[in-house]
Amino acid sequence: MIDGSLEEFDNMKRNILSTLLGAWLTMVGAVAHAEDIDLFVDNPASATEAPNVLLVLDNGANFSASATFPSCPGVTGMEAMANTTGGIEQCALYKVVEGLEAGKVKLGVMVFNANGMFANCPGDDGGCLVYPITEMTETNKTAMLAWIKSWKTSGSTDATTLNIKSNNNKNGAVMQEAWALFAGRMGLSGRDYTESRPEGSCGKNYVIFVGNSYNNSGNPGEGGNVSPKSALEGILSGSSAAMNAFPAATTVQKTTLTGPLPVSCEGGGSFTFSGSNQENKGWYADEWVRYMHSQNIVTYSIGLLSNACKKEYEALMKSMGDEKNGGGKYFPTTDFSTLVTAFNTALSEIQSVNSVFASVSLPVSVNTQGTYLNQVFVGMFRPDGGGNPRWHGNLKQYKLGFLDGSLKLLDADGASAISSGESGFLAECGRSFWTPAKADASSHLYWTSLTEANCPPAFPAAAETPDGNMVEKGGQGYKLRALTPSSRNVLTCGSTCTTTLADFNSGNAGISKAALGNAAMTDAERVTLIDWARGLNSDGEQIGTLTTADAKLKMRPSSHGDVVHSRPVAINFAATDSDPPKVVVFYGANDGMLRAVNGNREDGAVVGGKNPGEELWSFVAPESYGLFTRLKANAPIIKFSNVTAATATPKDYGFDGPITAYKATSSAWVFATMRRGGRMLYAFDVPSASPQNPSLKWRIGCPNQDNDTGCTAGLEGIGQTWGVPEVVKAAGHLTGSTLKPLLLMGGGYDRCEDADPATCTADSKGHAVYVLDAETGTRLNTLATDGSVIGDISAVKDSTGLLQFAYAADTRGNVYRISGAENAPIGSVAPASWIITKIASLGGTGASARKFMFGPDVVADASGYYLLLGSGDREKPVSDYPNAALVQNYFFALRDQPLNSSWLSEEATTNCVGASVLCLDSLLPITDATPTSTSLAAKKGWYLQLEPTEQVVTSALTFFGQVNFSTHQPDTGLLTGSCSAKLGETRVYSVNFRNAEGNDGQRFTDVVGDGLPPSAVGGLVTLDDGTTVPFCIGCSDRPLEGSEPPLPPSAVQPKARVFWNIEQ
Template sequence: MNKALTWINRCFFGLLALTLSGLASAEDIDIYIGNDTTNSSLPSALIVLDNTANWARQSQQWPGGLAQGQSEVRAIKSALANQVGKLNVGILEYTTDGNANQNGAYVRFALQELTADSYAELGVALDKIFTDVNDPEEKRSANTPYGNLMRDVYSYLSGGEQSFAGGGTLSALADPDGYTTQFSTFKSPLVAETICNDVNVIFISNPNQSGPTTDDVVNSNFLTQLYADAGGVLNNKLAGTSSGTPLDIPLLSTTTESSVTDIGFSSQCYKNNEVNQCTTNESQAGKLCDGISGCACSTSQSTTTGCSGGKKKLIVQSTTNSTVVTETGEFDSVSGGNWNFDDWAKFLHEYGVPVSYESEGGETLVARVNVNVHTLDVFNAQQDAAHSGLMMSASERVGGGNYYAATNEEELELGIGDALSNILSVSSTFAAVALPLNTTNRAQNENQVFIGMFRPDQQAKPRWFGNLKEYQLGFVNNAIELVDVNGDAAVSPLTGFAAECAASFWSADSSTYWEGLGISPSPMGQCQTSVTSPWSDLPDGPFVEKGGVAQVLRNSVIGDRNLKSVSGDALVAFNSTFAGAQGLGGIYEYIRGDQVGVDETAGDSNGRPSIHGDVIHSRPLPVNYGTADQTVIYYGANDGMLRAVQVTTDAGTGEQQAEELWGLIAPEHFGKLNRLYENLPKVAFPNQDADEDPVPEPKDYFFDGSIGQLVEYNSDDQVERAYIYPVMRRGGRMVYALDVTDPEQPELLWRRGCPFTASDSECDDGFEDIGQTWSTPKSMYVAGYGDTPLLAFGGGYDSCEDDDSATSSCTAGDKGNAVFVLNAETGEIVRTFVTDRAVVGDVSPVDIDFDGKVDYLYAADTGGNIWRINFVEVVDDLFEPLEEGDWDITKSAFTTGSSRKFMNAPSVLPYQGKVYLALGSGNRERPLESNYPYVDDIDDRFYAYLDYPAETTALDLDGSLMNNSTTAPNCDANRIFPGTEQRGWFMSFPGQGEQVVNPAVIAGGNVLFNTYKPGGAQIEACTRPLGLGTAYNMSLFNGSACGRVRSEQIDNGGMPIPPGLSTVTVTRPNCEGPACDETVTICIGCKGLEPTPIEPDLDMTRRRVYWKSDIDR
């Protein structure tokens, strides 16, 4: 959306959940969807009628005995009948009075809310058109260009002058509410309350017998000036001008498709030769064909029930014919220079119309409201190829809307209805919100910060933009901030997004690549200091689709991409032969990236614009290979790929280059790929119309989980062994193991789990109870188990957890109630430890005696329990390894009642033979106020306690041995140490819905964590509340503030990222020499992305947790 106020539609940076199951279950992405508190303005549909004489041309042989124009207004009236209260509607037409050159527009029905009264008024106007369709007052001459009609669409919406100062406007037909000065100056229908929704133009066209009429240079000059006023540059050739390149007009293929629907069997019995009599009878009032066009009896099916004498009841069917117009892939690159219609549509979509409004502080501001153009190409006997191509260009190619061909009244009504459905779907599904960078899923490797990104489709279609970008930490005004490739602050303090002028690493100037691709919202940059085109990938700013790995892929040699899949126990090339054998041959080039999907326009790069899908939960895993400044990032995207991207740094210049090494497509995901190509069915979200056809379905996921690792280095700090373990989260129930010791030649070690999400068919032995694989696998060497590495992870997530209920419906028989311990090299199950409820989060290994081997493994489940797996036993205060058969699991602690859920790993700190644990309860999959439809709050809490591994009695975390630190105690009060009577403390969150959504961090005697609570305030005029994120920082030992700021709201709202500690070396700008480098320990996520310095006040050797870091080297 091209408006300075609205950011959500450009960018989602995400550590977010996305199971969109039906229209009822909740997920954490729901905070970014219009559900609880949305802008009150309605979507707007401005219907533009081509009321030239072509709407009654006899040579079209319009069916049904009516003129085209009569069917058009009747279809409008019918399509709007059920939309009262749902949208604003207006109608513009050509003026019909004055001289032939006065070919502008007038307001027939001012844009206004469609109420019962206004629908009745509109009906009067439409009925008059129907009756007087051939009256000179209702139509103008056939050979009329479209340029000034579209100019006045802009002028009406912006409140400007009519093209001919009102000339040609009939006062008897014009709506005076559409003007400030009748009829020379339009009155804009857009005010502050309506600027937050796009305007959608539905252009109903009637082709001229000789094709589109050429526009004049006056119209071209006006459009050129608008580009200049908006700070843009017009590169397209317009009518009557000599510079620029015309917009391509697509060449089309038109076919008719028929579909037959069985209605039922006839009420009477007939012989085969009595089909016509059957049809006549069934067309009577109250019979099956009553009111249904194309309805008839057929002998294709029959039943003899209730019949005799050789007669039978015949099947009654309705046959629907639809006209399908598709692009051939070829273009007319010359003729478009004569017609400005699609150039206007392109400008309206990409630059919008300016609307003034007043800020809360009284300041007059200007927003540019985006306009999407939908076209209906109405013809029957005489389709005009150039006209159809122009309509296709103006809508799907550059106007952000849809193209519809209609050859009868039924298709007209279906086209208008579908356009309205899309308009309403966008409004009800995605309210305009401002998403802060605080929800970023980021990973660090040395001084490299990798950020996965996504942006939902505005129409709730399944193909979403995504990307992976790199930033760094640097000094800005003597404080450490996230910076871009130029060392400038990467995050805008006003929005919480990447700043407009921020340039991520690897992004390069691509000239005007993003112009004219019909993408909504418009990817036009707003950086005022950039010397590149606003349509370039540089700077990429807050646009997900620009720059980063996505641009690297688009610019690569697509045919050389190294794509892989699995056959048997090995990786194989995912080439055309393999794809064809899997039934994917028809979309192989789409999967590879050089063929666009349905509804997508190709750019001028090698790869399609959407070549990189959304990165939502897959946390990027960087591995430093220790040679030639080589880092490889492994991550999953929901375009189907698990990717390996290599980043190399030139030792001399410091310049970085990125390239994709390979992409892996899992066989478990083959069945999901065609939906991405077709871009249907839509994704099911709250507030969506469940009657939509095709019915919306949950979003598909692929390798959407985070990746475990086993990486070992030799004495030269070079990788000696590197295994990675990707999981799928809601994308499936599998765990993969890949040997990436040579990152360019990956090998499949093993894969385990169940290939089907909803079925246990073909599960590997011992994995029948595995759930969706949410838990990041943790590799470890275990005390007493020799040199064989093991892999541990939680049993996973079960969809029973999705219910909006204070009391869970999950049982011991549901999936995920276990901790799996596998041989990390072979994937064989070593042990499975059963838990009461699902272990969704990561597990936490502990090396309690610091000998390099794991002694204990902690896990938390969704029933509010914490478990300890014992690999050692305590004998005379020594930790003696147990035989594998003697390993056991003990409940370490539990919460009272069944409502609290633990969905994150406990943060652990071994200390004097004991272990401090800290974690909070919550359910990030239920982030909305509407997810709490009950009176009594769950009362989520944060807990910190000291576990005694030698004990077998579980601690009641809400019992008498726990101090209530909801009100901050004094600094030295009731501190928990080994030997004290009390065992820990808890803190309640009084607000309904406030919950802990991420793991905590223990640092320097402090515990730091974040909560999320629904609600909050709007950030800007076109935003809705994203919820409140709060950062907590308190003593691990008693929950006191003790010189700290105990809680602080995180700026800009949204679900916070998990806190993470990093020690990095940062170079001060404009400084040379060793003294310029400063090594600091910081926490990113302790307060959003604002780096927080950490100065531990405990001996760091006491803080060692086995392989606590999830980012290697």
């Protein structure tokens, strides 16, 4: 929670689903092992249908305007349009089509209609489809290239040439015509597209509009007899009624877009469309684009401009390409080269819909200052397509900034970092920090093993830059591969794990053959394996044009492992806020390494002798020694829910959990969890003056996943360490008069939860909240719970930052309050005397077997707190878990008044007979309508029922009175209207925390790309220009996009922070 103010679905649908799933359950049986990564390989990428792309060209009078362009480079036969703006567009399109990879896209062309232009284009209204949408096979590419060559701008059309020019612009009408083509309706031209609608039913339809304002006569217009405004408003009648928008446009979609929009033409400034008299000026093009976007038709716009261009046209094209209107982007161009780049960038984004699963479940983190530095770190991974255990990973850096008036995630070049295509992931031609400049691409042809370019054709597949949406390219991985393997600073703590760390190399006798997983290996095999684990390319993976012998001396291409769940943390070691930042990023990967990296940008400070992006050190835990044999062999394959191979085994993990830190006087204490990688918690001391020289403070937990041998005394019940160790201070924990930091940590995850249904018992692991001394690791209290506590503990602090209460949730659907005594704050009570109270029981069995996998977000009100959290089982994201699919999940807002002694006890005699807790009957069920204040006041919170199989898969984050969270529905084969069945269906919700009211009547937005999104991250960020603004990453329909936090229908200004008190 950042800031809080003081202030049914159809039963028949559920019964049908229950019947179907019940039958399915009898056939499938229980699945023994479940993980969220099932989603990524259980549904491997397949050869799905290529997207439909319609190029809409402005072929008005300005098409033959003079331009210095005597010939198309390397192409003959286009002399008819030489030295014209149309010739520039003709040549650019030719080059783009020529460079398309066969079979990746379907392409067609539409222009403004003109009498006699084409047999299928009657009259003089609307648009003319001069080239039908056709799959670009090699044969069809050749045919289209010949057709492009045939263009001319005068004379008549015959069997070999096409007079493509129209004398009048019809900007709004041509966009209605484009819609009619995709919708199978009638265009304003009078052509009926019922029988010629492009194939493909999943809404992968795109328009690229190219407008021509190359001189001062290049303006939009609206010739013709039929009104695009009337068609949008649905008022055409008779035979023209088929031209009306269908389904009917909403009131908002009919509202005219006015601006103002910033422009560069005519000396710059801005342009505002008048609210009236738009109809005959071509200005209805952007209103049609907005409507088309609601019908899953995405529009990109490209402007061919000169120093004589017109503000009016530039503004219209900018509005058409605005993501909020058309869903795509706007590209201003000035010549042949920039026009080709714009075409290719748009097509790259469009085609990325079928890329690998790099867009799913990406942990996002920013540095840990109270007002964040403008550095956004994204950990990422790409699963192996064959189900093998070695996955590529990386850490990349971006920034936040305003672009066309909206807060966005930006790349190193200041461009939008997020694709406008259907992937919702990183832009294909973007460049992250630490990645070589695009101008240097030819000097970095490293990835010769890759065959598909992420930003074609300007940058070949082998180029390290731009890294775009390619996980393995650029970023920290690029910096890591530049190291000399023997110089890498890899540390470990040996079998005894003393505070002094040892080198992880073949000279360390403590790294035994048995510990590496094979006591029978030879001495030479041991040396080779350890060198390989350090990154040496022992097996000769292909590197550029190097010989195998030379490649074996380098860092291997796969030296940076996958960052699946680790949540990075970044610390600024600068002495004061006015000093240049000295940022170090700490994060884990599943190659067994915990990493510390110089997190500054390229021009930032050297830290610990390392340049920005370079690794200061990495650490291998003894629990991870056994990973390397399997990773090097890249076998056996991973056991996913749909894999039946007898040799398959579950994926191995290293430091796969979240990282947190505490800034002490002269050092930082870094706490690292392992998630599925183990049951240990590690603490490191990292000196501020020399962060390249860490020491081990302590390690606690259990070194073995399958038994309790070697466990820290009192921690035999710990499970896999999943949650963030929450750093707090309390008045009752001191040394002398000095407050000592504490850690609050959930007991962890037990693999019994993986079964469907879960097979956990009272003796399973993780049934506790642990209170630890942060400096020594000493266990001060174990607070017992009914189920495993795997989410973060939510701390409630007073105005001085001292702990007053804490809240936790478990996998049995229970919520708990930690306090100093019954109905009393923690105050000065010593941690050993703290108590835990169950305040809500919302789980059960069967359809009520709800799990809380994330801790609650906490918002203060006048009399207590709102606890905001949702139920779901993120570890079962696919359709192979019928018991999990039967569970009815909810999002909850629970009110707690910890100082009110009757708050819980009165429930035992009213709503929850015999139990002094909040139960479902204590809460108000939310319907489609916003509840009244009277009905809310009669209950102690509310719950929002989710759809069948829908589950909450992120923590909640509350901003300006709006709580944000995301859900996911697995693909059960029963979802209707979903074109992303392979990744299920994902939504991001934003509702008022008091009453579940949505914005503009909408509680959620569908997430582009679907899959499992990261939890939202938010706060205040100081941008590069020095301004400080609120931000949220994960609050929009693109999970990695930065944005300003959503505001409630009636904006509520934040008045109180509950527990956002970050150590400086």
